[in-house]
Amino acid sequence: MKLDPSFIWTALVQILSAIPTTLYITVVSVLIGFVIGVAVALIRLYRVPLLHPLAVGYVTFIRGTPMLTHLLLIYFGLPVLIDGLAVHFGWSFRSVSIPMIGFAYISFSITAGAYMSEVVRSGLLAVDRGQLEAAHSIGMTTPQALKRIVFPQALAASLPNLSNSVIGMLHGSTLAFTVSVVDINAKAQIVASTNWKFFEAYLAAALIFWALTFLIERVTSVIEKRINLYNRGGVA
Amino acid sequence: MIKLAQISKSFGRNQVLNNIDLTVTKGEVVVILGPSGSGKTTLLRCVNYLEKPSSGEIAIGDFKVNCKHARKKEIHQLRQKTAMVFQQYNLFRHKTALENVMEGLLIVKKLPKDEARKRSIALLEKVGLASKLDAYPSQLSGGQQQRVGIARALALEPEVILFDEPTSALDPELVGEVLAVIRKIAKEGITMIVVTHEMGFARDVANHVVFMDGGVIVEEGTPTELFNHPREERTKQFLKRITPEFNYSI
Numbered sequence: 001m002k003l004d005p006s007f008i009w010t011a012l013v014q015i016l017s018a019i020p021t022t023l024y025i026t027v028v029s030v031l032i033g034f035v036i037g038v039a040v041a042l043i044r045l046y047r048v049p050l051l052h053p054l055a056v057g058y059v060t061f062i063r064g065t066p067m068l069t070h071l072l073l074i075y076f077g078l079p080v081l082i083d084g085l086a087v088h089f090g091w092s093f094r095s096v097s098i099p100m101i102g103f104a105y106i107s108f109s110i111t112a113g114a115y116m117s118e119v120v121r122s123g124l125l126a127v128d129r130g131q132l133e134a135a136h137s138i139g140m141t142t143p144q145a146l147k148r149i150v151f152p153q154a155l156a157a158s159l160p161n162l163s164n165s166v167i168g169m170l171h172g173s174t175l176a177f178t179v180s181v182v183d184i185n186a187k188a189q190i191v192a193s194t195n196w197k198f199f200e201a202y203l204a205a206a207l208i209f210w211a212l213t214f215l216i217e218r219v220t221s222v223i224e225k226r227i228n229l230y231n232r233g234g235v236a
Numbered sequence: 237m238i239k240l241a242q243i244s245k246s247f248g249r250n251q252v253l254n255n256i257d258l259t260v261t262k263g264e265v266v267v268i269l270g271p272s273g274s275g276k277t278t279l280l281r282c283v284n285y286l287e288k289p290s291s292g293e294i295a296i297g298d299f300k301v302n303c304k305h306a307r308k309k310e311i312h313q314l315r316q317k318t319a320m321v322f323q324q325y326n327l328f329r330h331k332t333a334l335e336n337v338m339e340g341l342l343i344v345k346k347l348p349k350d351e352a353r354k355r356s357i358a359l360l361e362k363v364g365l366a367s368k369l370d371a372y373p374s375q376l377s378g379g380q381q382q383r384v385g386i387a388r389a390l391a392l393e394p395e396v397i398l399f400d401e402p403t404s405a406l407d408p409e410l411v412g413e414v415l416a417v418i419r420k421i422a423k424e425g426i427t428m429i430v431v432t433h434e435m436g437f438a439r440d441v442a443n444h445v446v447f448m449d450g451g452v453i454v455e456e457g458t459p460t461e462l463f464n465h466p467r468e469e470r471t472k473q474f475l476k477r478i479t480p481e482f483n484y485s486i
Binding site: 128130131133134135136137138139140141144148149152153156229230 | 284285286312315316318319320322324326327328329330331339340343344372373374388389392398
């Protein structure tokens with residue numbers, strides 16, 4: 001087998017059409033995952049009764065099982081649940097009308113939520129307790145203090161780890177091909193198998209992922225610089 | 237007037253405060269002295285509920301909180317009537333000096349931005365930091381940070397400012413500038429409760445000195461009474477150790 005360099009370009013152009021799908025999956029799962037992550041982190045830090053053990057169980061189960069498994073569990077489990085409920089309550093909705101990408105959104109959000117909760121938690125723990133006390137001392141309520149004083153600093157502290165999570169989800173989104181979603185990687189496979197040029201096609205996919213990741217890194221570093229203006233100290 | 241009645245506090249089985257009664261009249265500067273572990277910082281932190289007292293009553297003017305069943309709203313009101321200056325400054329690290337002072341005015345007092353800004357600048361000028369409005373805490377020296385902390389506390393026009401060892405974390409050369417600011421605002425008649433180890437400051441500025449040990453108030457009185465004519469043996473021992481220049485015999 002010989003390498004066909006020109007086909008790398010051909011494949012690259014064809015794969016471009018799949019970039020939005022990959023980005024949708026990544027952005028949706030990261031955003032919903034972040035919301036879940038903040039909620040879970042707060043539940044764990046404040047040891048909310050009843051919810052606390054649930055949150056702990058969620059994080060350990062999800063982190064203890066592969067992302068692909070989550071996708072398969074949702075893909076095969078969710079329809080059974082939805083259809084069961086639909087019959088029971090007499091809804092007209094059936095699981096067949098869920099688009100394939102919907103399963104990816106749901107399952108990857110759940111995955112991202114567990115990982116991001118740990119990122120957010122470590123960010124919150126990095127904020128000195130004195131910051132919250134100072135906010136209380138000037139008469140702020142706890143929600144005001146969290147929103148205005150603690151969260152901005154926690155976010156700054158967890159930014160490098162958050163960008164790691166985003167990159168992880170970008171790359172993890174390739175698993176969506178198992179439920180017939182055509183993302184970058186699946187598209188590469190299609191292009192490859194119709195032309196019998198696998199290496200070239202996957203190389204093109206790799207370049208696209210690298211470029212996207214590079215973009216995420218750049219954006220993070222710009223945000224990091226702006227957000228960390230106040231942080232003149234530290235070891236870095 | 238601030239009145240603490242029968243304040244007790246335990247951490248687990250360790251009783252840190254034991255039925256403390258303390259009355260502070262308006263405009264008075266109260267200095268609390270005592271060896272470490274005597275409960276003086278805990279007492280101060282009970283006044284604005286950063287520590288939850290196990291029992292007792294806190295009264296500021298007509299506003300009273302029964303510590304056994306204080307509600308969230310009461311705690312919030314209590315904190316709006318007080319302000320605190322911390323040993324570790326605790327300035328909001330992601331906000332400039334000006335924003336630190338403005339924060340309470342904007343969020344708690346709900347002042348319009350212009351008004352909050354104007355008042356904050358005036359306060360920072362008062363503590364000698366007019367040139368540092370836009371500096372972040374990490375760009376300020378300890379003494380400067382603490383003066384911002386004092387401006388932040390003053391901004392709220394609280395009934396009382398609580399000072400928790402405001403100079404203990406400072407380099408010796410920076411202690412003076414912070415004490416000078418505290419002295420200045422003390423003269424303006426702002427009620428303060430100060431936990432400190434600065435005996436000179438206590439002697440000059442305080443109207444009322446309290447000596448605590450083992451979770452109780454051992455002795456209290458005017459600075460002259462307490463420093464020159466202490467009645468209790470424990471007070472004498474403490475003063476002897478902390479102000480060796482008075483009774484130094486080898």
